[in-house]
Amino acid sequence: MRYSTTLIPTLRETPVEAKVISHQLMLRAGLVRQLGAGIYTWLPLGLRVLRRVEQIVRSEMDRAGAQELLMPAVQPAELWQESGRWGYYGKELLRIIDRHQRDFCFGPTHEEVITDLVRREVRSWRQLPANFYQIQTKFRDEIRPRFGVMRGREFIMKDAYSFDMDEAGLDRSYQLMFQAYQRIFQRCGLRFRAVEADTGAIGGASSHEFHVLASSGEDAIASCDSCGYAANVEKATAALPIAIPHTEPMQPLVEVETPGQASIEAVSQFLSLPPQRLIKSLVVMDEADHCSLLLLRGDHELNEVKMRAVLGSGVTLPAAEQVEQLTGLPVGSLGPLHTELPVIADLALRGGHDMVCGANRRGYHLTGVNWDRDLTVSQFADLRAVVAGDGCPRCATGLLQLDRGIEVGHVFKLGVKYSQALNATVLDTDGQAHHPIMGCYGIGVSRIVAAAIEQHHDANGIVWPLALAPFAVVIVQLNAKEAEATVVAEQLYQELQRRSIDVLWDDRDERAGVKFKDAELIGVPVQLVVGGRSLKEGRVELRQRRGGEAVLIAPDQAVATVVQMLNQLDTGEP
RNA sequence: CGGGGUAUAGCUCAGCCUGGUAGAGCACUGGGUUCGGGACUCAGGGGCCGGAGGUUCAAAUCCUCUUAUCCCGACCA
Incomplete structure (x- = not known):
């Protein structure tokens, strides 16, 4: 073309x-x-x-x-x-x-x-x-x-x-x-x-x-x-951490004042406790406006796909203001004790002890929260999003990594x-x-x-894999008005076409720089440069879009060399 | 659907706050020079400023409505 x-x-x-x-x-x-x-x-x-x-x-x-x-x-x-x-x-x-x-x-x-x-x-x-x-x-x-x-x-x-x-x-x-x-x-x-x-x-x-x-x-x-x-993170699960039996006696349940501390991060800093010790309480709502309370470890995030698998497809997370309207409490003070809502806890919480949660009282949290003694829930379920470094749910040894x-x-x-x-x-x-x-x-x-x-580009433009490239070869004719270059370029063009190789002939009356830039941008894998100083020496230049040295070859060798180069590209050889 | 932008020349944008009738760079057309990595120069063409209404002597500029589009979020057999 x-x-x-x-x-x-x-x-x-x-x-x-x-x-x-x-x-x-x-x-x-x-x-x-x-x-x-x-x-x-x-x-x-x-x-x-x-x-x-x-x-x-x-x-x-x-x-x-x-x-x-x-x-x-x-x-x-x-x-x-x-x-x-x-x-x-x-x-x-x-x-x-x-x-x-x-x-x-x-x-x-x-x-x-x-x-x-x-x-x-x-x-x-x-x-x-x-x-x-x-x-x-x-x-x-x-x-x-x-x-x-x-x-x-x-x-x-x-x-x-x-x-x-x-x-x-x-x-x-x-x-x-x-x-x-x-x-x-x-x-x-x-x-x-x-x-x-x-x-x-x-x-x-x-x-x-x-x-x-x-x-x-x-x-x-x-x-x-x-x-x-x-697995897609929507579905991915993590191995449960091995529960370490805690030998120390349980702390007493205490209500502590936490004025203005609404986020996990803030409470964690305020009480000098790692976020893992905190319980994150989330109110969710179904189509009929029935609410439930979900519990997650403080350092974990809710996976909404898993949430819907457990609670039904119509369940959503209401906005903070809505939660405050529904419960009469700011989201930062919610907790699973003394609540009438059904409570569902993430599996990762099961091993926790001496935990911290909202006190259902504005400006207060509870510390020393322990299972059974202080807290029971209606259900444990897998609710959280996995994070990099979680244990693999299939094999004993592996760790999960996350990619986009x-x-x-x-x-x-x-x-x-x-x-x-x-x-x-x-x-x-x-x-x-x-x-x-x-x-x-x-x-x-x-x-x-x-x-x-997304996978195949560089600073100058697209770098097509040969299999997807719009053309296998672009002939960059440096000067459209140079008669000799036109003759050579046309011969190469026709010979490549005869061999059923998709070739784009840049025959435009443009400056060399423009043609080089466009050839790079559109990402055609093989470039044949015709004209200028190399042609004066009876040579054309052959190079690959993905980089590497240009090769000077005689025009009558060019097509054979191109074919060879394409075959190498095809098999992924260097 | 909620929140936030944007809409001025083919493209990227300035002008808007503080109203006085539209600009730059690139692109395009013609001439000259240049000619291996997005040239230089001279001369040009091109915009009823998204649309409708309003305020005003006067609206790209202020106000209202509307449409399109972009971003964030929720959504995604």
């Missing part, structure tokens, strides 16, 4: 709205432009990258035996009413009304549509297992789109749905997808980790997320430094939720009707583009 006839609107300056590096570079390199909040146009260069990701995904899905199809983006409300999600899904579902006043939605996901298809078309166990996938535009009306295409409202996703006769079949389908995903992210040149994930509102069976490791990631993931355990990740894939055992709701049945060998057991498997195709940039 010739640069002069391609729209690659690179920007010298960084648009203010872009906060993360991938968003900045996608705008600067002319990959995308924003049309509205969370809605983007893919420009020629960006689209080429997107297509690369799609092709990798497609080839691995096909290899795993999945069948590609394409479902409608717009879906009738009836299907969603049938599954119960029309009411459940909330405002994230973009609803549309047609000219006949009929309700539709723009599909955020396609469980209903695929299940409807299967219920109509699949009759016999002989047709299973089956796995259908599509690569398609989705729309989720996110509360807050951000970070460019990383969290857009309209985005491109590969979604796949497997159907099996029994659990064992689902396990096989799930494993196949799990392996396909590993191959996909490897081929994309991404550093990633598969982690156990919260199953959310759907509940039940197992689920894994695939995260690209990046400091800007929106998710935190915990992993063991010793065994293979890795960008979720690019999710595999999920659905079970019969949708086949049951939509009454899809398949006959088994005995002629009995069964609801097929489903799995669903998503990959954020457009998000992968952003995630790849």
